[in-house]
Amino acid sequence: MATPPKPAAPIRAKWFNGRHSRAREVMIALEPGPRGPALHLHVLDLPHAASRRFEYGEVEWPPLWSAGRAPERITVALRDHGSVEIDQPQAWQLALAAAGARPSLAQRMQTRWPVLLGVLLLAVAGLLAFYRWGTPWAAAQLSRHVPLAWELSLSQQALAQIDQAWLKPSQLDPQRQAELRTQFTELLARLSPQLKRYPAYAPRYELHFRRGMGPNAFALPGGTLVMTDELVETAAKQGLGDDALLGVLAHEIGHVEHRHGTRLVVEQGVLNVGLGLALGDVSSLVSMTSTVLTGLAYRRQHENESDCFALQLMTLAQRPTAPMADLLLGMSGRGKATAEPAAKAGGSTMGDWFSTHPATPERAERLKAGLGAATCPG
Numbered sequence: 001m002a003t004p005p006k007p008a009a010p011i012r013a014k015w016f017n018g019r020h021s022r023a024r025e026v027m028i029a030l031e032p033g034p035r036g037p038a039l040h041l042h043v044l045d046l047p048h049a050a051s052r053r054f055e056y057g058e059v060e061w062p063p064l065w066s067a068g069r070a071p072e073r074i075t076v077a078l079r080d081h082g083s084v085e086i087d088q089p090q091a092w093q094l095a096l097a098a099a100g101a102r103p104s105l106a107q108r109m110q111t112r113w114p115v116l117l118g119v120l121l122l123a124v125a126g127l128l129a130f131y132r133w134g135t136p137w138a139a140a141q142l143s144r145h146v147p148l149a150w151e152l153s154l155s156q157q158a159l160a161q162i163d164q165a166w167l168k169p170s171q172l173d174p175q176r177q178a179e180l181r182t183q184f185t186e187l188l189a190r191l192s193p194q195l196k197r198y199p200a201y202a203p204r205y206e207l208h209f210r211r212g213m214g215p216n217a218f219a220l221p222g223g224t225l226v227m228t229d230e231l232v233e234t235a236a237k238q239g240l241g242d243d244a245l246l247g248v249l250a251h252e253i254g255h256v257e258h259r260h261g262t263r264l265v266v267e268q269g270v271l272n273v274g275l276g277l278a279l280g281d282v283s284s285l286v287s288m289t290s291t292v293l294t295g296l297a298y299r300r301q302h303e304n305e306s307d308c309f310a311l312q313l314m315t316l317a318q319r320p321t322a323p324m325a326d327l328l329l330g331m332s333g334r335g336k337a338t339a340e341p342a343a344k345a346g347g348s349t350m351g352d353w354f355s356t357h358p359a360t361p362e363r364a365e366r367l368k369a370g371l372g373a374a375t376c377p378g
Contacts, residue, residue: 054078064096072087148202177209184207195313209228212228216230
């Protein structure tokens with residue numbers, strides 16, 4: 001059984017009670033209390049010595065200090081009863097310890113380097129965990145409640161702005177457009193409930209063709225998909241059939257079904273709130289940091305999810321995904337023969353860490369391997 005600490009000797013101090021200009025000589029003793037030390041004040045210069053006990057909550061306890069940094073004088077506020085000044089800081093510290101005082105975490109951080117470093121490491125680990133798992137999870141749950149009407153309105157405005165700034169009307173033969181739209185509709189018919197991230201979500205799919213932005217395809221929230229003429233022409237120049245283009249469309253359908261456009265907006269908002277709470281009122285730094293972070297890792301995660309979705313949907317449609325891999329490699333300037341060696345050599349470069357898309361060779365390897373060898377995000 002542990003022996004209770006021996007009470008410390010009383011400490012001489014000066015009491016300024018707030019009602020008289022002259023300080024009174026007092027002796028202070030610290031005693032254990034239910035919530036923390038209690039301060040017992042004994043006045044020496046009165047005809048009849050008076051005393052007063054102040055419970056833990058009635059005293060504004062000064063912060064502790066580390067060894068070698070003791071102040072010359074300590075002031076202890078007694079709320080409505082003035083304050084006392086103590087010229088023996090070391091005796092005060094010993095008396096606190098003898099009375100069972102336990103420093104708070106903030107005080108331990110100020111006086112002990114190992115505690116400070118430990119708390120900083122835990123804080124960094126917490127921020128990383130919030131960024132890696134907490135933010136995507138929260139965004140996925142919040143996106144569930146975003147109305148489809150809001151997405152459709154946003155997409156309509158976004159497409160109008162993109163048309164005005166970058167895109168031109170399609171020059172693809174209308175019959176060719178109709179062929180691709182028919183196959184796109186057939187692909188959508190293979191969309192099983194098991195593939196839907198949000199079972200109650202019913203986007204309104206529309207496939208548009210435009211010219212401009214080079215070989216490209218993209219999806220807007222709510223079901224609007226755009227494919228450029230240049231992408232159709234690139235596939236034809238590479239001698240690839242429509243399976244390559246349908247694989248790209250399956251990938252874009254994955255973006256819609258996972259609500260990636262909406263989730264990206266929500267993820268940035270959640271990250272803004274989290275970083276703001278952690279870093280304080282540094283709004284410009286928080287906004288810039290969250291924009292960079294959501295623009296890199298989260299978008300790469302979305303691309304991986306959509307690749308996996310495309311693999312699953314194309315498998316259900318009984319269509320190969322290797323042509324899509326060849327199309328990606330062709331657009332990135334890599335030939336078919338370079339896909340497997342590049343992926344086996346490690347695939348990623350330093351530039352891939354600062355890209356919004358995963359490394360093309362790695363994507364191509366997964367697409368060529370098919371669903372059975374693919375590792376899909378949960």
